Amino acid sequence: MPQTIDTLISARWIVPIEPAGVCLKQHSLAIDKGRIVAILPTAEAPASYLARERVDLGSHVLMPGLINLHSHAAMSLLRGLADDLPLMDWLNHHIWPAESRLVRDEFVYEGTLLALAEMLRGGVTCVNDMYFYPGATARALLTAKMRGMIGLTVLEFPTHYASDAADYLHKGLSTRDEFNGEPLLGFTLAPHAPYTISDQTFGKVVTLSEELELPIHVHLHESQQEIIDSLKDYHVRPLARLKALGLLSPNLIGVHCVHLTTDEIHWLAQHGCHVAHNPTSNMKLASGIAPVSALLEAGVNVGIGTDSAASNNRLDMLAEIRMTALLAKAATLQAQTVPAHQALAMATLHGAKALGLDHLIGSLLPGKAADLCAIRLDDLETAPCFDPISHLVYAAGREHVTDVWVAGRRLLQNRELTTLNAAQLVARARAWRDKVRS
The missing domain is CATH 2.30.40.10 (Urease, subunit C, domain 1)
Known part of the structure; x- marks a missing residue:
């Protein structure tokens, strides 16, 4: 029967x-x-x-379903705000000032919903996010019925969300406690980047990661300027600093990892670290081309992300998969580098492995x-x-x-969203556009 x-x-x-x-x-x-x-x-x-x-x-x-290994979903509301600028100019003079004026709980909730709708229509079923007000991100994911890992963002400087690193960690962990047990949600510790985090705070992050078994999600070696500044301020490159602080482990997801030496690639492989490759964002911000082929050959697990709609400007994982394969071929002058089946695995099973979810998702x-x-x-x-x-x-x-x-729940049926209202999301995005302009 x-x-x-x-x-x-x-x-x-x-x-x-x-x-x-x-x-x-x-x-x-x-x-x-x-x-x-x-x-x-x-x-x-x-x-x-x-x-x-x-x-x-x-x-x-x-x-x-595709796994977006790195995103700042709520920044969809800043899509196209400040294009064609170098990374630090883009951040310091445009993105961070706009965020200071606008980013509150409502902004994050509505911006994340807009991003989730876009991702769902592109085949994404799980996103690894990093932003302020993680509780708003959690509520958006639950509204959409989508799977997500929520970064508990940490910075040293104050924002409307938190006053200092200790406050960021306290509020983030409180959010984790609030949503603990939701089957579609997980959490990461998300210290922003080596240039915004002190040695002391990194030490706390490592301890919490080990105690709570949480991945660490951090921007790393994204630009040449980041490395120059680290040599000036700490007398070592960022990855060497993180290595000395004990961050290199299977819990680490290094985002971007564009500028790496052979030794640094070896360290990542030796310690079982993961890399979130963001090809379009790296190109658009003129950060460079990550050494994906060398990372894969060394045995480093590499997944794929979109980064934010403010630096991409699409949350289009199929486009990122194609770009990953093509850039690797162009960079190595080898047509067989990152063949199609490997590129698909990077956007599915490799991403799941980085998040510690490969027992659950990433393959059929x-x-x-x-x-x-x-x-x-x-x-x-x-x-x-x-x-x-x-x-x-x-x-x-x-x-x-x-x-x-x-x-098992159908969130997109014949191109129509089943849990989100596309027209309402577009209308709210227009309202936020007017606030940004003002």
Whole structure:
């Protein structure tokens, strides 16, 4: 007798990510209570499962939901505010002053909702975020029913959110206590960057990370100026400073890591650290091209992020996957560097591993959460299709994403959001634009 389940999704192709490079034709995925029960040939599914809901994706690839390993979601409300400027000019003279005037709980909640809607329509099911007012971010994720890791941001200088590093940590940990137990939410410690954090505060972060088993999410070696300033102020490069302070461990997610020496790459590999690669933001801010090929060859786990809409200006993970593969080839002059299947793994399983969630998400295996996205490949722009995995990286765009599930719940159905109102989000974004201008 067939087993009764919640959902059976049949697709032309399923790319499970594990095993690497596999593409299953005419297969179905069985879901019950938010988890994957089985993947099996579609012809065999009716004999095994009786589904309350059946979904037929006859022209689609079904794959794990994309994992955005680095974002400042609420900064969607600052999209395009100060373009074509160097990083520190952009931060010091435009972004930080705007944030000082505007960033409060409501700004973060509404800006994060706008970002989550954009990400969902691009196939993202999990985001690793870093911003002020983490409670507002948590509420936005719960409203959208989306999975997220929430950074407990730490700085030394005062903002409207907190007065000093101790206050940031206290408020962040209080937020973690408030939302502890929410199945779709997790937390990281998020000291902003070596140039905004003291040795003493880094020491506290390391202790808390070890005690609470929380990842550390930090901007690192993003620009040449960051390294010059570190040599001037601390007489060592930032990564060497963090190494001496005990931050290098499997808990560390280094964001950007553009300017690395061979020794520094070796340190990251030796200590099991992770890197969040943000190719478009790195290019737009003229920070440089990260040595992704060398990191991967050394054994460093590299995931992919969008950074913020203020520095990208899109939260488009399919575009970031394509850019990751192309930049690696251009930088090494080797066409085989970061092939399509590896680029997809970086945006799914590698991101999950960095967050300590690879037991739950990042690939399609029985027992894992049903975090999925479906991408249509029968449009003019994707015809003909010889290799679906290649198409996902080099041909498809976020406009081809039709359906998204998180923990078995469909959050995008035929391009329509099911938990968020797109028109309302656009209207609120316009209202915030007027506040920014004033």
